[in-house]
Amino acid sequence: MKIKxxxxxxxxxxxxxxxxxxxxxxxxxxxxxLLICIPVGSLDAAIALFLKPYTDIVVVGxxxxxxxxxxxxxxxxxxxxGLLNFGGTYLNAWVGGKxxxxxxxxxxxxxxxxEPAYFDKKTSGEVLFRFNQDADMACSGLxxxxxxxxxxxxxxxxxxxxLFYNSWQLSxxxxxxxVVAVAPLTKVKKLIKSxxxxxxxCMFQVNTTYNETFAxxxxxxxxxxxxxxxQHFNKLLDDVFALVIAMTRRxxxxxxxxxxxxxxxxxxxxxxxxxxxxxxxxxxxxxVSFLTALLMLYTPLKNIGNVAVHVQHxxxxxxxxxxxxxxxxxxxxxxxxxxxxxxxxxxxxxDVHFAYxxxxxxxxxxxxxxxxGEMIALVGNSGGGKSTLVSLIPRFYDAVKxxxxxxxxxxxxFSLYDLRENIAVVFQDNFLFDGTIxxxxxxxxxxxxxxxxxxxxxxACLTEFIDSLEKGVETYIGERGILLSGGQxxxxxxxxxxxxxxPIVILDEATSALDNxxxxxxxxxxxxxxxxxxxxxxxxxxxxxKNADRIAVINEGDLAELxxxxxxxxxxxxxxxxxxNMQFKDPKEAA
Ligand code: ADP
Ligand code: MG
Numbered sequence: 001m002k003i004k005x006x007x008x009x010x011x012x013x014x015x016x017x018x019x020x021x022x023x024x025x026x027x028x029x030x031x032x033x034l035l036i037c038i039p040v041g042s043l044d045a046a047i048a049l050f051l052k053p054y055t056d057i058v059v060v061g062x063x064x065x066x067x068x069x070x071x072x073x074x075x076x077x078x079x080x081x082g083l084l085n086f087g088g089t090y091l092n093a094w095v096g097g098k099x100x101x102x103x104x105x106x107x108x109x110x111x112x113x114x115e116p117a118y119f120d121k122k123t124s125g126e127v128l129f130r131f132n133q134d135a136d137m138a139c140s141g142l143x144x145x146x147x148x149x150x151x152x153x154x155x156x157x158x159x160x161x162x163l164f165y166n167s168w169q170l171s172x173x174x175x176x177x178x179v180v181a182v183a184p185l186t187k188v189k190k191l192i193k194s195x196x197x198x199x200x201x202c203m204f205q206v207n208t209t210y211n212e213t214f215a216x217x218x219x220x221x222x223x224x225x226x227x228x229x230x231q232h233f234n235k236l237l238d239d240v241f242a243l244v245i246a247m248t249r250r251x252x253x254x255x256x257x258x259x260x261x262x263x264x265x266x267x268x269x270x271x272x273x274x275x276x277x278x279x280x281x282x283x284x285x286x287x288v289s290f291l292t293a294l295l296m297l298y299t300p301l302k303n304i305g306n307v308a309v310h311v312q313h314x315x316x317x318x319x320x321x322x323x324x325x326x327x328x329x330x331x332x333x334x335x336x337x338x339x340x341x342x343x344x345x346x347x348x349x350x351d352v353h354f355a356y357x358x359x360x361x362x363x364x365x366x367x368x369x370x371x372x373g374e375m376i377a378l379v380g381n382s383g384g385g386k387s388t389l390v391s392l393i394p395r396f397y398d399a400v401k402x403x404x405x406x407x408x409x410x411x412x413x414f415s416l417y418d419l420r421e422n423i424a425v426v427f428q429d430n431f432l433f434d435g436t437i438x439x440x441x442x443x444x445x446x447x448x449x450x451x452x453x454x455x456x457x458x459x460a461c462l463t464e465f466i467d468s469l470e471k472g473v474e475t476y477i478g479e480r481g482i483l484l485s486g487g488q489x490x491x492x493x494x495x496x497x498x499x500x501x502x503p504i505v506i507l508d509e510a511t512s513a514l515d516n517x518x519x520x521x522x523x524x525x526x527x528x529x530x531x532x533x534x535x536x537x538x539x540x541x542x543x544x545x546k547n548a549d550r551i552a553v554i555n556e557g558d559l560a561e562l563x564x565x566x567x568x569x570x571x572x573x574x575x576x577x578x579x580x581n582m583q584f585k586d587p588k589e590a591a
Pocket of ligand 1: 120356362381382383384385386387388389
């Protein structure tokens with residue numbers, strides 16, 4: 001029982017077991033790539049074995065006739081071994097490549113479904129490392145090590161057979177030494193685990209620094225941050241270096257220790273072996289063959305320390321990979337999720353509370369009922385919680401308390417896909433993909449006709465700009481749309497949302513980067529296109545807000561005022577009135 005438990009908790013069993021689902025689809029070839037190690041390993045022993053008749057007959061017996069075949073056989077065997085080696089390397093690359101690809105695909109599939117809160121707390125460097133580099137480290141190590149492990153086991157078993165064939169007495173001495181020599185390997189994980197964790201942290205930061213330097217290159221230039229960046233980066237590299245050296249300090253003694261143990265083994269074998277020859281217990285041929293086998297057995301031990309460290313690196317990477325793959329979803333879709341096809345009555349916020357990290361409440365007691373066809377504007381101080389409020393609708397986050405309902409049904413009842421299909425969002429800072437304007441707009445509705453695209457462009461006040469471009473909608477806009485101005489980017493995002501034509505529309509400071517003229521045009525298009533839709537619009541310019549059916553003032557997480565422009569203006573010292581006056585006419589009243 002105890003042994004069974006021990007095997008079950010053995011890290012080799014655990015880690016190889018976890019990887020099994022990835023190996024399963026290609027197991028015959030994976031097995032072949034391992035089986036090929038058996039002859040490769042065992043053939044080593046053949047060479048040692050042949051030295052016995054050779055020594056006895058030729059060296060000692062001075063007889064030239066019988067063993068003429070030995071040199072030929074050695075060359076023959078080595079050639080076969082070489083061919084098998086080629087096959088092994090080829091299969092290894094194939095299986096390793098397939099494995100890494102499968103792991104990377106699973107990780108990426110997980111990545112695209114991660115909820116925004118997951119990314120909020122991560123740096124780009126960590127994400128890149130854990131979803132990309134870890135897959136490599138986990139798989140490459142795994143197969144190479146399993147392969148060399150099997151080769152070693154086979155060659156060791158065969159060599160040990162040769163040892164026993166020649167002299168059991170010597171063999172026992174040799175094997176005791178072997179066991180002593182490899183004993184410290186069981187401690188490798190403990191030695192490196194904390195350092196590996198620190199090292200990965202550093203690597204996250206290195207990755208992040210590269211990303212920041214790329215994305216923030218203009219800020220770096222504008223604020224002369226080159227020196228600061230260089231120093232930061234140099235410090236990181238120093239840290240990485242220190243950790244690598246520390247790791248080496250902790251593990252580099254393994255190989256010399258084994259070397260030392262092995263030399264004792266050899267010394268003992270020679271001393272004891274000479275005595276056995278003199279006694280006549282074994283022939284000189286036995287002795288030469290034994291020593292050769294022993295040298296072959298011991299040689300790999302010299303760098304087995306490095307191999308063990310490599311194995312542990314790979315195991316720790318597997319642990320990190322499965323931390324991600326086995327992570328429970330935070331934003332759960334119900335098993336019997338309902339479909340959602342349009343909105344008939346409206347959206348209701350019922351006593352909604354929300355906190356990022358379950359700490360400070362960012363939204364409190366939000367009660368709000370928005371009818372289909374209604375446009376509701378959210379205004380209020382910056383950081384008050386407007387963006388947070390609307391981000392709860394497509395379930396970027398879930399309310400901590402209370403619920404949001406569409407036609408009386410909690411949005412957590414709906415399939416996530418359907419829910420998001422029914423919502424078009426335009427943010428202040430929109431993400432555009434590397435590609436052309438058209439490609440980016442079509443994301444709203446991949447099946448859209450050219451006519452529809454044209455219409456969307458028109459509504460988003462983009463036609464004039466597009467016409468001025470040599471390649472029109474086929475113009476390449478660069479990663480994150482870097483080749484467009486802020487206002488142009490926003491209009492592309494608005495066109496994308498227009499094309500999606502979803503029943504719920506969220507415009508989070510969507511027109512903040514537009515000039516007054518285009519804002520007016522876009523605003524008109526919004527008014528027209530959004531007639532039968534449920535629209536949430538967040539805007540700082542109260543001129544755009546005035547037309548909304550109702551206005552909600554969100555201040556420090558509370559829904560402070562709710563009503564039409566006129567109603568809110570009628571509240572003496574009202575918050576909206578103060579805001580409005582501050583922007584428009586009466587600075588005295590505002591103050
Ligand atoms: P608004 O859109 O009204 O300017 P937000 O909804 O963006 O305000 O922010 C409300 C509060 O929530 C702010 O105090 C902000 O610091 C905090 N906040 C916003 N996003 C996050 C996030 N992803 N993680 C933690 N806190 C956040
Ligand atoms: Mg905001």
